[in-house]
Amino acid sequence: MAKLNFGGLVQGALGNAVEVNAEELSNEYSKYLFEGEVIQNGFKLIRDVIIFTDIRIIFVDKQGASGKKTSIKSIYLSHIIDVEMETAGSGLDDSEITVTYLENVNRIGHNEIFGAQKFEFGKKMDITPLYRILGTLALKNRNEINGK
Template identity: 60%
Template sequence: MAGFNLNNLVQGALGNYSEKTPEELTREYGAYLFNEEKISSGYQMIRDALLFTNIRIIFIDKQGATGKKTSFKSIFLDTIVNVEMETAGTGLDDSEITITFLENAYHKSNNERLKEQKFEFPKKTDIVPLYRTLGNISLANRSRINGQ
């Protein structure tokens, strides 16, 4: 079967994403991007996908037996205020990145609503570049939000 990869299937079944090239992801999901939006990296988990663009993080959830019904959910990069990383250990450990983001659109309100989202990656995935990118985004957002 063309394109079949047992490792990707096993990692997907374990809830992990396997990395795909921006070109592969753009071919499949480019029609859903906003004006001037570009995919910088992305991951596939069996049928679902996780895309990182210059504007947002997109969760793509293909639903049902056929996968024709698809849900697109976004976290905009300008809402990320914290990032944490846990690297894989020995054995079956996975690598994880957890981001904290503002759920409400008004970044300077008196009652911010924070939400967390965790991403799990296979041990072989180098998550340090993604961690650094998200960390730099959160630093810039904190400065902007706090007027520094």
């Protein structure tokens, strides 16, 4: 998989999230990485963390009062097949990007099992660059799946 440069694009889009450097993320979360996987960027939202690697997007959800219970969820970049964007209006609503991805392993047409993950952003954030990166990736994945 080609290395994606989420860098400052995601940083600007995540509103209340705080960027965490890759070394710090590696120190704390390397036990969850696959062999050869490299952390590119990550963000912390209070106790939860979103990590972008060269293979997947990892969601670390620390649960319970102590935060010792941890849930790890991954979206493989190669399985992202659609991206939707909704910009904020003039009211209280925020901007959103929804990523649709294949949950089945083989990425085979006609037997798809879909999942979706919504990212919410502050209304002042320009989410268009992140939408374009994920949309380009989705198009590439669709072309590979459909043999184009």
